[in-house]
Amino acid sequence: MKKNVEQYWQAHLDGELSASEAADFEASLTDAQREQLVIDMRVERVLTEHLSRDADCPDEVWERTKARVAQLDKAKVREVAGRRHWYWGTATTLAAAAAFAFVISLLAPTGGSPDSSSLIFAASTVEELVATSESQAGSDSVEHYIREKGIKLYLEDDSFLEKLKIGGGHHQLRIIGARQEMHNGVPVTEVLIDCCGRPVKILLVSLDSDVAGEISLATTQEGHIQATRVIGNYLAALVCRHESYGLLDLLSE
Amino acid sequence: MDEFLEKIERHRNEFYRFVHRNVWDSGVSEDVFSQAVLAAYENRHKYTAGTNFRAWMFRILMNKCFVANRETARAFEPLDSSGDAHALAADPAPSISAFEDPVGVLEQCGDEVFHAFRGLSTAQRTCILLRGVERFSYKEIAEIMEIPVGTVMTHLARGRKKLREELATYAKEMGIIRAFPRARKREESIGEIEGRRS
Numbered sequence: 355m356k357k358n359v360e361q362y363w364q365a366h367l368d369g370e371l372s373a374s375e376a377a378d379f380e381a382s383l384t385d386a387q388r389e390q391l392v393i394d395m396r397v398e399r400v401l402t403e404h405l406s407r408d409a410d411c412p413d414e415v416w417e418r419t420k421a422r423v424a425q426l427d428k429a430k431v432r433e434v435a436g437r438r439h440w441y442w443g444t445a446t447t448l449a450a451a452a453a454f455a456f457v458i459s460l461l462a463p464t465g466g467s468p469d470s471s472s473l474i475f476a477a478s479t480v481e482e483l484v485a486t487s488e489s490q491a492g493s494d495s496v497e498h499y500i501r502e503k504g505i506k507l508y509l510e511d512d513s514f515l516e517k518l519k520i521g522g523g524h525h526q527l528r529i530i531g532a533r534q535e536m537h538n539g540v541p542v543t544e545v546l547i548d549c550c551g552r553p554v555k556i557l558l559v560s561l562d563s564d565v566a567g568e569i570s571l572a573t574t575q576e577g578h579i580q581a582t583r584v585i586g587n588y589l590a591a592l593v594c595r596h597e598s599y600g601l602l603d604l605l606s607e
Numbered sequence: 608m609d610e611f612l613e614k615i616e617r618h619r620n621e622f623y624r625f626v627h628r629n630v631w632d633s634g635v636s637e638d639v640f641s642q643a644v645l646a647a648y649e650n651r652h653k654y655t656a657g658t659n660f661r662a663w664m665f666r667i668l669m670n671k672c673f674v675a676n677r678e679t680a681r682a683f684e685p686l687d688s689s690g691d692a693h694a695l696a697a698d699p700a701p702s703i704s705a706f707e708d709p710v711g712v713l714e715q716c717g718d719e720v721f722h723a724f725r726g727l728s729t730a731q732r733t734c735i736l737l738r739g740v741e742r743f744s745y746k747e748i749a750e751i752m753e754i755p756v757g758t759v760m761t762h763l764a765r766g767r768k769k770l771r772e773e774l775a776t777y778a779k780e781m782g783i784i785r786a787f788p789r790a791r792k793r794e795e796s797i798g799e800i801e802g803r804r805s
Binding site: 396405409423580584 | 632738
């Protein structure tokens with residue numbers, strides 16, 4: 355029964371009672387209780403005001419978000435155009451393309467030019483990632499590598515890695531390497547991480563490139579992109595199956 | 608600008624505020640907000656014109672917050688609300704509303720209000736924000752969160768109680784108040800009402 359009274363008290367605070375219910379409820383209160391109800395209402399109002407303060411969307415955040423939507427649109431247009439081109443191709447063209455692709459596949463080494471799946475899907479194992487690294491392991495080596503590749507970002511040092519490990523509840527966190535691959539003519543740099551024995555990569559791509567739009571598109575569709583963040587002039591995307599949201603904090607301008 | 612994006616822009620402050628107050632780490636507010644907008648834009652064909660656009664958006668924003676807070680697994684577990692009122696009535700913990708001037712005390716708490724709010728679960732914060740700040744009804748919140756109305760009320764009751772207790776404890780520790788002069792009054796009030804009703 356007390357539960358009902360508590361619920362009535364709360365529903366009254368929230369304006370959820372009908373006029374007659376509210377009148378009945380108030381009639382059942384003493385002066386002191388009515389006073390308490392008024393205090394509760396004031397507290398709720400002040401708490402709500404506090405929670406509403408200083409949390410408007412900054413203009414620059416909105417502009418960046420709109421830019422990402424525009425990239426998403428561009429990526430969609432390219433995707434649709436590609437599909438349409440495919441649909442309207444003649445049977446001869448298809449046959450020729452298939453034959454050409456077959457020949458190329460025979461000639462090309464395995465692990466050649468990456469398609470989008472190599473970007474947005476996580477590797478199966480840490481070893482698989484390590485095997486593709488073009489850099490030594492460790493924060494310093496990887497930062498040196500990415501800056502050599504023209505990425506003007508900094509990688510936090512090992513002490514920060516330790517904090518992330520504790521803060522994120524990870525039992526293991528290591529930067530195991532980095533690599534860069536071309537995707538549709540755009541360089542995509544990957545920072546490779548071992549988080550709790552799971553393979554994680556952070557994709558870094560120029561914000562104004564078409565690939566940034568493709569990554570944004572992939573974020574809303576399939577793949578293992580867990581989070582994205584705009585850092586300086588780059589879009590950083592966290593690709594993993596393991597929950598590692600905080601790892602984007604590793605990079606800064 | 609795209610009509611759909613214009614619609615989001617009209618409410619962008621409330622959407623961003625919801626995310627900013629709801630994620631554990633306010634440093635990821637922009638990430639979560641942007642991802643929610645991208646997801647909404649990509650799925651705009653699923654929005655039915657004429658229905659509650661804000662509610663539709665808040666569902667997406669809420670889901671992104673749960674993911675960012677890594678609470679997806681336990682977010683929608685059923686709650687046992689049967690003991691709540693008894694717990695509230697029996698627990699002598701001080702509440703901020705028990706003081707002579709609760710509004711003045713809250714003002715002096717300053718940013719501690721945000722800190723204490725972050726101490727609540729994502730579901731509790733979501734309910735408090737949707738109810739208090741965004742003015743959704745219990746029924747609308749239940750639809751957004753896809754949980755029963757009773758569970759919404761339980762999240763609200765538990766969240767508010769914990770928030771008030773945290774702030775009361777902080778106020779006492781900081782010397783904003785010296786004691787808990789009327790700490791049990793509200794609980795006693797509820798007991799008295801019940802006594803008269805039965």
